[in-house]
């Protein structure tokens with residue numbers, strides 16, 4: 001990717017994980033509605049490469065996508081219990097504005113931060129907690145219909161559908177990454193669901209990097225590490241994107257300590 005990459009929601013947890021791993025590999029334009037503080041900017045990124053803007057402001061988004069080759073769209077309300085007015089505005093209207101501006105500007109691809117909560121209602125009472133354990137072979141592979149567990153999940157399913165539309169209608173390459181549970185240094189502590197869907201920082205950066213490099217049309221993949229406990233398949237991400245995750249929540253105790261140090 002020779003052209004700059006626009007990273008929306010750059011100041012948040014996922015944005016920081018991506019930048020900590022692959023900041024040196026691209027020219028970045030960092031967008032967030034909150035200023036990204038100068039000391040949080042990775043090497044090679046200056047304040048001139050940052051844009052303070054709201055993704056629901058169509059004009060600001062059109063300015064931000066000018067001359068970029070790709071967009072990684074993270075900005076939005078990440079709370080599973082977020083109310084409808086917030087997800088409608090930040091997640092659905094904001095994602096529409098990003099896809100619309102990208103298509104109008106002739107951007108090559110958009111990588112969209114979807115969520116496990118787009119399919120959270122597959123975790124029925126009958127399937128849990130076995131679903132989170134290694135002896136259970138139930139797998140979601142990305143081809144299943146969305147089955148949201150909350151209104152936030154509905155907004156992520158809507159974002160995936162917007163991506164489908166903008167791919168079919170305007171030819172944008174679109175990768176929707178159903179991110180699991182991102183934490184730094186160790187899997188979520190004492191939380192089976194979180195350990196089944198852990199995404200480490202380095203695997204996160206690598207996965208989004210693959211989304212910027214691989215060739216694809218429209219993809220829905222799961223964004224988790226190589227966890228033994230998983231109930232999300234990694235096959236599509238491996239096959240289409242060349243994703244090769246390095247971390248596994250099984251290498252940590254239930255309390256989150258590395259087993260080789262225990």
Ligand SMILES: NC(=O)C1=CN([C@@H]2O[C@H](COP(=O)(O)OP(=O)(O)OC[C@H]3O[C@@H](n4cnc5c(N)ncnc54)[C@H](O)[C@@H]3O)[C@@H](O)[C@H]2O)C=CC1
Pocket residue numbers: 008009010011012013014015031032033034053054055056073074075076077078079090094113114115116178179180181182183
């Ligand atoms: N952290 C996780 O484990 C997961 C995150 N995701 C998704 O990844 C994305 C990033 O999540 P996090 O980094 O965890 O959240 P975060 O809250 O740490 O970061 C989100 C960033 O987006 C910005 N933002 C929010 N609304 C905006 C708007 N309307 N315009 C411009 N900027 C806006 C915020 O200022 C913030 O810096 C979200 O879309 C979230 O739904 C999905 C699944 C799991």
Ligand SMILES: O=C1O[C@H](COP(=O)(O)O)[C@@H](O)[C@H](O)[C@H]1O
Pocket residue numbers: 078079080115116117179180181182193194
């Ligand atoms: O989409 C998201 O999912 C993760 C995991 O969900 P949880 O309900 O098991 O905590 C969440 O931590 C993150 O904030 C959210 O954006």
